[in-house]
Amino acid sequence: MADVINGYWQLTKPGIMVMLLYTALSGMILAQRGIPSLRIIVVTLLGLAMSTGGSAALNMWYDRDIDAVMKRTVKRPIPAGIITPNQALIFGLSLIVLSFVMMAVFLNLLAATLSFAGAVYYVVIYTFWLKRSTPQNIVIGGGAGAMPPLVGWAGVTGHLSLTAVLLFLIIFLWTPPHFWSLALYKNEDYQRAGIPMMPVVKGSRNTKWQSFIYGIVLLIGSLALYFVTPLNLVYPIAAVVLGVGFLYYLTRTLREEEGSFRWARRSFFFSLAYLMLLFIAIDFSIL
Template identity: 60%
Template sequence: MVERESPKSQLDRHVSLTYRWVDVVQAYIATTKPKIQIMLLFTAATAMIVAHHGFPRWSLFINTLLGLALATGGSASINMWFDRDIDAVMQRTSKRPIPLGRVPAHHVLILGLLLIVGSFVYLNLAVNPLTAGLALGGAFYYAVIYTMWLKRRTPQNIVIGGGAGAFPPLVGWAGVTGHLGLAAIIMFAIIFLWTPPHFWALALYKNEDYTKAGIPMMPVVKGARKTKIQSVVYAVLLIIASVLLAWTGQVGLVYAAVAGVVGIIFLGFVLRSYFEPDASMVWAKRTFLCSLIYLPVVFVMMMLNMR
């Protein structure tokens, strides 16, 4: 005689299955790097608002950001699939879904490809072809040019690859206007120039991680001193680019003043890191944290003082 499963056992089994499915869904979402996506979508939203001189219609705003989220999420998933070997080695990335075995690697690759294709089709239908093409270009730049080509081959990986993270303002601007303007290109330049000192500061205080994984980051290949010198150069260029945005007439002088001040503060952190002994990375970590504050402040000011 077969013993019937008790109601409590059935409930426990259903609860266990539910938790398992929730964990799997969360793992797949994690492969799209949602925390990074927040900043990418924020810069795109800022470009849309500045380009429209106010808030665009809701349908266009949501469709553009949703399509962009699919593209950035897809490229992030492909990045995690390709980098699964070094993610398992580095302490900072060892708890990602693939190294932990929460999801199969080939499933993540399929997810990434589907998201990117879905983004291209969706943006073509819901927004315009230029926006779709730019989102696809940004995804290709990050997944292929940076992840598969540059990251493991050259200490300039972040410099050249930084363009991938700078695409969202172009996507947002094109979504509203159907073309690209000088202001959008300068927004691209701001993120492009911000990227090296931001990631090099991270690489300086996580140097052992990158060395262990064999990634030729600038501090690993050229040393801390040369990395800090180049960070200073990019921080100076960043101030110039951010203030130059006011020259386009899209934002006002209050923005320019605030962007100049926070840029000088960021430069101060970079310079302080330069004079720090190589064995101590306290100011490198502080520079990294400062960079996380700098970019939102600049882009918020674009919206607050747009013309």
């Protein structure tokens, strides 16, 4: 029984969910210029957790064939035989529907629609269509992971703004160098599964250069936030330090000899810290 409960929990990709929820919370804090009411925080984050968790479950349901041949994913609940495909399908759809209803009733229709749109984007556009058809899969599909700050902002205000769009843009620009770093050192996995990730289709050198360019644009985009919304100096200092740090890792990855992915792995893990620390800096620039 414990294995089954844990299997359902793992279907929601809890590690990714935590990051998504925190970016949504930062969007809420920025929109409120402080801490929103407990009701808004709970409804927004719970609804978003159900939406992202449901879409993750549907992602694993659809990708169960390739998950079974990739070392990184072979222990996921469906290929491991803990959860059946039908159970994952019902679980995922139920979470997404419940999320929309709860947010529409207890929050507002815009936040509910944005959360639902993010789930549909991730499942239909990214998982069903882009992931197996183009090396630009993670670039275009990155819009799904960038939705939570929009949901958080809409949950507080009932509308969107340029500031909210810039939060979306930061995550959107962060996504390619983040996932391509992973794809570089997990390249054999993606080749085995027949997934056209950038390193598989264009090679590692091309991927590293594109990641570096995205890193530069990300630094510029992150600084743009400071010029459109009132933030204290904590934010621009953090944005520069973190952005230059990310570029350092991407540069070392770019200079790494062919076949070695030590710095690609380091870039991946730094990118996780980068995003969390940048959004923490946003919060400290308000509170």
